[in-house]
Amino acid sequence: MRLSDLSEQSQVSIATIKYYLREGLLPPGHLVNTTQADYDESHLRRLRLVRAMVQVGRIPVATVREVLTQVDDESLSRTIRLGAALWALPRPAEPEPEDPAVLAARREVDLTLARIGWNDAAEIGELSPIYRELITSVATLNRLGYPLDADDLTPYAEQMEQTAAHDLDRMERHTTPVEQVESAIVSAVLFEPVLLSLRRLAQEQEATRRFGL
């Protein structure tokens, strides 16, 4: 398809598409002649992903480029590509290791991970920004006077394990590794508001069941 068709199908303006092309967020089209390029479904898919990350996720263009480099690196395993792409997404500040709230958070997180058998996650924990992000979130609650211990965390971790199995099932519906990793990023950036709305709606439902209206 031509640039104008790509713009129409994606609802992204031609000026924005040209900007993404210049910034290397979208691979160039296949040259048909010296002034015209042809675009295919992979361009449309990538354009949607870039727009989701930039416009909804508010992720800086430089970070988007970094994430896409990982997504496209076929020399890496699927797990590493997925991890690297998710790890490159913006996250809260690093926890201060000597802060007592952080030490308490780390102890309870490690206990939770050991209990539910995510031993590999705890072992590679020092490497994973997601592990550190979890510690930061729990430490913030500790510091504000709402401590969470392993008993609090374990049922939530078990439920997120079931949720992640669905996430991966959805991801595996896509045929190529690139599409799979792309869909995991969409899920991380865009699906979270859906999940949180469902949780609040379920809380309303459960409150009505327990206490009446």
Add this chain to the structure above:
Amino acid sequence: MRLSDLSEQSQVSIATIKYYLREGLLPPGHLVNTTQADYDESHLRRLRLVRAMVQVGRIPVATVREVLTQVDDESLSRTIRLGAALWALPRPAEPEPEDPAVLAARREVDLTLARIGWNDAAEIGELSPIYRELITSVATLNRLGYPLDADDLTPYAEQMEQTAAHDLDRMERHTTPVEQVESAIVSAVLFEPVLLSLRRLAQEQEATRRFGL
């Protein structure tokens, strides 16, 4: 306790506490004499909640005041107080009813709610901002080219139902209705990052299980 003790125990400065008192976010202490007031555990608890909402949730002071009015209104039922407090929290823009992406989202959300038996939620749906928030989130995905249907949503809704049961169990550990509603707000504002980190960590774990490292 005195104002200085309240400041020390909460790690909130005296100037900030005085500002919260002036703005009506914190009830006045019990006057001991003309220049000195006494504060108790309920002040400390309320101060932590206000700080969590203002500093972490970045909720405007006027909204915090509105939420607290609902929390403290003993003439309302527990479910209504909980709902009113959660509903007053900031949320995305209202969905445009005639937008095709919104119509599609509403259809799939309603189908999901009917399937899992949240019929009351669908019935009071027009009233609940959380229902509209869910439709907005799903419509955003539709518009960006990542449509979600009832088959996609149902397993997530079922899992959030289990998560909400844990949320309410945690809430019911508190003895008074005010403390219960306060803890639900903390859970909505502060617990979400923990849940999302757990989901990402679970995704890593599940990816390693399926594809190796």
